[in-house]
Amino acid sequence: MNGAKQVFVAKGISRIYTMGDVKVHALRNVSFGIETGEYLAIMGPSGSGKSTLMHIMGCLDRPSSGSLYLKGEPIDSLSDAELAEIRNTEIGFVFQSFNLLPNMNILENVELPLLYGGVPAPERLARAKQVLKAVGLQDRLHHRPSEISGGQRQRAAIARALANRPSIVLADEPTGNLDTATGKEIMELFDELNLRGNTIILVTHEREVADHASRIIYIKDGQIEYIEKRVEV
Amino acid sequence: MNLVEFMKIALFSLSANKLRTALSLLGIVIGVASVITMVALGTGAQEQVASQIGAMGSNLITVSPGFIRGGGGRVSQDVADIFTLELATAIKSTSPFIKHVAPTSETTALAIYSGTNIRTRVVGITPEYKEVINHYPLVGRYIRDSDVDNSEKVAVLGSEVALDLFGAENPVGQKIRLIIGERRHTLTIIGVMEPKGQVMMSNYDNRIYVPITMLINRGLTTRYVDGYSIEAVSKDVAKAAVKDVEAFMTRVLKDPDRFRVMSQDTILETVSQATSTMTLLLGSVASIALLVGGIGIMNIMLVTVSERTREIGIRKAVGAKRKHILAQFLLEAILVSVCGGLLGLGVGWGGGYLISNSMGWPFAFSLPAVVIAIGFAACVGLFFGIYPAMKAASMDPVEALGYE
Ligand SMILES: Nc1ncnc2c1ncn2[C@@H]1O[C@H](COP(=O)(O)OP(=O)(O)OP(=O)(O)O)[C@@H](O)[C@H]1O
Ligand SMILES: [Mg+2]
Numbered sequence: 338m339n340g341a342k343q344v345f346v347a348k349g350i351s352r353i354y355t356m357g358d359v360k361v362h363a364l365r366n367v368s369f370g371i372e373t374g375e376y377l378a379i380m381g382p383s384g385s386g387k388s389t390l391m392h393i394m395g396c397l398d399r400p401s402s403g404s405l406y407l408k409g410e411p412i413d414s415l416s417d418a419e420l421a422e423i424r425n426t427e428i429g430f431v432f433q434s435f436n437l438l439p440n441m442n443i444l445e446n447v448e449l450p451l452l453y454g455g456v457p458a459p460e461r462l463a464r465a466k467q468v469l470k471a472v473g474l475q476d477r478l479h480h481r482p483s484e485i486s487g488g489q490r491q492r493a494a495i496a497r498a499l500a501n502r503p504s505i506v507l508a509d510e511p512t513g514n515l516d517t518a519t520g521k522e523i524m525e526l527f528d529e530l531n532l533r534g535n536t537i538i539l540v541t542h543e544r545e546v547a548d549h550a551s552r553i554i555y556i557k558d559g560q561i562e563y564i565e566k567r568v569e570v
Numbered sequence: 571m572n573l574v575e576f577m578k579i580a581l582f583s584l585s586a587n588k589l590r591t592a593l594s595l596l597g598i599v600i601g602v603a604s605v606i607t608m609v610a611l612g613t614g615a616q617e618q619v620a621s622q623i624g625a626m627g628s629n630l631i632t633v634s635p636g637f638i639r640g641g642g643g644r645v646s647q648d649v650a651d652i653f654t655l656e657l658a659t660a661i662k663s664t665s666p667f668i669k670h671v672a673p674t675s676e677t678t679a680l681a682i683y684s685g686t687n688i689r690t691r692v693v694g695i696t697p698e699y700k701e702v703i704n705h706y707p708l709v710g711r712y713i714r715d716s717d718v719d720n721s722e723k724v725a726v727l728g729s730e731v732a733l734d735l736f737g738a739e740n741p742v743g744q745k746i747r748l749i750i751g752e753r754r755h756t757l758t759i760i761g762v763m764e765p766k767g768q769v770m771m772s773n774y775d776n777r778i779y780v781p782i783t784m785l786i787n788r789g790l791t792t793r794y795v796d797g798y799s800i801e802a803v804s805k806d807v808a809k810a811a812v813k814d815v816e817a818f819m820t821r822v823l824k825d826p827d828r829f830r831v832m833s834q835d836t837i838l839e840t841v842s843q844a845t846s847t848m849t850l851l852l853g854s855v856a857s858i859a860l861l862v863g864g865i866g867i868m869n870i871m872l873v874t875v876s877e878r879t880r881e882i883g884i885r886k887a888v889g890a891k892r893k894h895i896l897a898q899f900l901l902e903a904i905l906v907s908v909c910g911g912l913l914g915l916g917v918g919w920g921g922g923y924l925i926s927n928s929m930g931w932p933f934a935f936s937l938p939a940v941v942i943a944i945g946f947a948a949c950v951g952l953f954f955g956i957y958p959a960m961k962a963a964s965m966d967p968v969e970a971l972g973y974e
Contacts (some may be wrong), residue, residue: 364834392968395887397886397887397968397971398966398967399970414595417891417892418891418892418893421886421890421891422889422891422894424886424887424888424889425888425889430887430888432887432971436880436883436884436971437884438881438884438885438889440582440583440586441582449884449885449888450888450889452575453888453889453890453891453894454889458575461738497888501889513783
């Protein structure tokens with residue numbers, strides 16, 4: 338195991354949600370490693386803990402026990418502000434429901450991570466435009482999220498995730514709200530990103546989507562059921 | 571991120587919900603406007619009082635009988651007996667700081683001239699009185715020593731009395747009749763005073779001046795006067811003069827409760843104390859309005875924060891730190907309260923101007939009140955914004971995004 342080569346190393350992480358007296362074990366003692374530049378899919382039944390795991394890797398949440406290492410650094414010792422900085426610069430997170438701000442246009446939405454990253458205004462605008470062009474939305478800059486299609490919304494969300502040039506892209510069911518054809522287009526974007534060296538980790542229910550990845554982790558009841566290594570074609 | 575960018579975000583959020591912003595603005599506008607108006611009116615009243623006291627003559631001291639306990643507010647006889655014309659001379663010689671002592675006596679009378687009659691105050695005076703209260707005749711002449719010596723039946727009219735009785739006619743040389751008590755007197759007008767207007771409680775233009783001897787000997791048939799108006803040599807020695815007069819009166823009357831010596835300073839102090847208490851009171855009542863406005867901001871902010879939970883989650887997910895969210899919401903609250911403060915300043919200024927104009931008061935626009943009101947408004951925004959903003963900033967990103 339080479340720590341420097343792996344983007345994520347999970348050592349016995351658990352996540353327990355406490356709701357009153359009830360304790361929900363969303364993750365139970367999960368350990369794995371993810372290589373730099375890997376294309377990974379996570380599959381599993383509903384409620385198995387996929388999103389919980391993604392949130393922890395996305396530095397949006399912390400494990401209840403166990404440690405997660407990001408590029409060899411343990412993240413449990415980091416402050417909230419440091420986690421925010423990692424979310425801003427290291428990781429791009431794509432949600433199933435897009436999570437764009439409805440009052441802002443696409444351009445402003447994509448500028449948001451650059452704004453919090455302290456990128457000065459002119460450069461911010463240029464970079465947001467450039468990344469929107471890369472996902473094919475150069476004609477929709479001033480549209481609100483409600484004024485474009487679902488596929489375009491997900492492209493915008495991907496553009497936002499990519500704006501600060503993160504090396505890792507996490508996507509929780511990125512095609513879950515899209516029809517098959519649109520889903521395919523979105524997957525082409527992820528394929529392209531992976532080819533350019535980004536680490537891609539995505540959660541999906543669809544086999545065809547998971548087939549884009551080089552490795553699939555199956556999760557059930559908060560535990561890794563098995564790992565399928567796919568042969569590169 | 572710099573302040574301008576935070577400002578943009580705050581303005582953006584505020585303009586996204588205009589009605590809500592307008593409502594929270596309104597609370598602050600009303601609060602600040604009432605503070606500004608109340609304090610301006612109070613200060614205006616204070617300034618008016620001060621200028622009126624100044625107009626009475628700069629070094630004025632008055633001596634009047636004290637009210638004896640159990641006397642039912644009436645001047646007891648033995649005290650009155652001592653308040654004689656002769657005492658005026660005695661008082662003057664008691665202190666080197668006294669310039670003039672003018673004994674006065676006052677009553678109400680009916681004044682009649684060719685079918686017109688008016689009820690007016692008749693004031694018995696000596697020639698010194700004009701210097702003491704700083705009020706001079708405009709037409710004709712004032713009361714002279716010889717008028718006083720001979721209890722001469724002459725009168726000087728206040729400007730309003732002259733107008734009421736004579737209209738455009740020149741009163742000097744005419745005769746009027748005065749009915750004082752049961753008696754009628756015919757007096758020759760020798761002069762008309764310059765207009766002086768309302769000063770404190772008394773209207774100096776609605777008076778008729780007669781020689782004091784004429785009033786007490788012929789009119790009231792007593793031996794005593796109502797009191798003495800004294801002019802100190804200068805403002806600086808007014809206090810010393812008061813001391814001397816007090817010492818003298820205590821010696822004569824053997825009881826400091828039987829007379830009252832008031833100087834312009836003491837009147838000014840008493841009155842301005844009363845008006846500044848009033849200003850403070852009005853100001854604090856108005857501050858409550860501002861406080862209520864602040865609570866309004868907090869209320870609306872809390873609703874906003876819970877409504878924008880998802881937005882906060884999204885911002886945090888893309889890298890916003892606690893301080894970014896805190897600054898955004900705090901800035902929104904402060905922006906609302908400062909804008910409300912500025913608007914309230916305009917409204918309060920206009921309102922205060924209108925009210926004081928219609929009441930004939932001077933309008934005092936006090937800079938401290940403005941600074942305090944705006945500063946207070948900003949503090950209100952900060953204070954009532956901090957809790958909702960902290961609530962927003964401390965949200966857990968995953969929870970805020972909503973369970974998916
Ligand atoms: N905030 C929470 N509070 C309480 N329980 C939670 C919370 N979030 C998740 N859970 C529970 O944790 C378990 C795992 O949830 P998670 O969202 O990770 O599942 P998932 O695999 O993403 O499911 P899906 O495929 O439906 O998205 C579930 O049983 C869920 O009820
Ligand atoms: Mg999920």
